[in-house]
Amino acid sequence: PLDIGGTTIPAGTYSLFTQPEENGAAKLIVNKQTGQWGTKYDEKQDLARIEMKKDAVDKAVDQFTIAIEKNPAGGGILKLTWENTQYSVALKTKK
Numbered sequence: 001p002l003d004i005g006g007t008t009i010p011a012g013t014y015s016l017f018t019q020p021e022e023n024g025a026a027k028l029i030v031n032k033q034t035g036q037w038g039t040k041y042d043e044k045q046d047l048a049r050i051e052m053k054k055d056a057v058d059k060a061v062d063q064f065t066i067a068i069e070k071n072p073a074g075g076g077i078l079k080l081t082w083e084n085t086q087y088s089v090a091l092k093t094k095k
Contacts, residue, residue, distance in 0.1 A: 001093070001094040002091055002092070002093060002094065003075075003090075003091065003092050003093075003094050004028065004030070004048070004050055004078070004089055004090075004091045005028070005050040005051060005052070005089040005090060005091070006050075007030075007048045007050050008094060009030055009047065009048065012032075013034050014030050014031060014032060014034065014047065015030075015031040015033060015034050015035075015036065016028060016029065016030060016031070017029040017031060017041065018052070018080065018087065019049070024054055025051065025052070025054055026052045026054065026087045027049045027050060027051060027052060028049070028050045028052050028078075028087075028089055029046055029048070029049050029050075030046070030047045030048045030049075030050070031045050031046050031047065032045045032046075032047050033045040050089055051089075052080070052087040052088060052089045053087065053088050053089065054085065054086070054087055055085075055086045055087075055088065056084055056085065056086075057081060057084055057085065057086050060083050060084050061081045061082055061083060061084075062083075063082075064080070064081070064082040065079075065080070065081045065082070066078070066079070066080055067079045067081070068091070071090070071092075074092055075090060075091055075092025075093070076090075076091055076092070077089070077090055077091070078090075078091050
């Protein structure tokens, strides 16, 4: 299993979505249904909705980028970056 932002996600296959909020924040949605895309999204299949941290980046990113930055203390940080905005959430494996 993974711990994503304090939420335990069991081993398995999932779809990931993001939901922007009016206040500028965003949530990472872990959805149990796979193989669909935005218009086929079924909210009833959500396993979790996890708050993401929003930051500005100094250099604009032209291409939407998903990256995991290794944390020396263990685990890592999932980062979603586009233009001048980056959303991030901590993740680590659970025993």
